[in-house]
Amino acid sequence: MESLSPTAYVILGMVHKEPRSGYEIKSIVDNTTRFFWAASYGQIYPELKRLSEAGLVVGADAPTGGRRRTVYEITADGEEELVAWLRQPPVTFEMREEGLLKLFFADALPREEVPGILRAMREHRLAANEKLRAMEPMAQEKDDPFPLLVLRGGLEFTEWFADWCERMEAQILAAAAKPPPPRKGAADV
Amino acid sequence: MESLSPTAYVILGMVHKEPRSGYEIKSIVDNTTRFFWAASYGQIYPELKRLSEAGLVVGADAPTGGRRRTVYEITADGEEELVAWLRQPPVTFEMREEGLLKLFFADALPREEVPGILRAMREHRLAANEKLRAMEPMAQEKDDPFPLLVLRGGLEFTEWFADWCERMEAQILAAAAKPPPPRKGAADV
């Protein structure tokens, strides 16, 4: 059998506890794992079909009124596949942070514009923090402790990051205000 | 003009200070921005061609011995484009962390196997931290302070994350050792 795409495991994990529809999976992902693993309809529906063909999930008609709806349940094979994956040491770690990239190249910008980058980054992290905070009550209700643990990691991370932005902004501001130490290129002796 | 791909800006930023070859750009990216913005040959060479056609960079033959080599220099238009981009508020923030995903689904695993996930995550962060540390002297030599600032952010981040993993592992271990509080599903009255 072909090896599964990373998104396949998100789906297997999401249908592990109870059968769910593609739509439900998407909305749960958007409210939980999206901060460290996103998935779109364009991935979810085709992947459900593939998983179903591979016998790792089974779909069942579960219409709401006259609205057609298919919920997918994990099979024994799917369960096995999920657990085998969970046992593999995690490898993928990727980050794409446009703010850090801009900061990295900030020398190309007039100094007084640099703090704005950090301010914008900080605001993004604070906004993310609030979204996570809003989810906390939901996660607390469940008897599964791990989503809550991960969520709190997210809270701590966004707080650390926002704080770092603040400190770096202050540092740059302080450096700009103080006597300019030996500067770029020219020997200003 | 078509809007540029995100990777295009990495390239513009990389050739901003001095002309560089595609090969050099790749190796600098691999040693610096890759932690928050990676790029492969498959992106860099075609993108250099596009940027060149758009007049944002100009290529010049600069062979090393008999080995053909093209270095690209940024043009006034390219400079303008880069600065305009730097002034836009950053938007992209993405993370894909297989470890957190596994932790999120860890309820599907026997409890005693969960700390292993955190241990593996921690080791990855510590390894990344060491790589960053090895780069610090290089960054310190330059007169541009921003790459160093970003690098130190990376150091702090990896340290925070490694520490979080350690604390969470301890917490899980402690919870497992202590009297098991009301547990999953069954009412064990």
Added chain:
DNA sequence: ACAGGCATGTAAATAGTTACATGATTCG
């Protein structure tokens, strides 16, 4: 009646990685 949410799906585009082909130079 209409907005908004539920629900499934696909087409097209964009992004990005991996692997390979090719060939020169340098260093041990």
Added chain:
DNA sequence: CGAATCATGTAACTATTTACATGCCTGT
């Protein structure tokens, strides 16, 4: 001489997003 590194480039593949099409149901 052979390995590593410098150097450019492409083809094939995988991943992922965006936007759209379709249609039902619920609440106002």
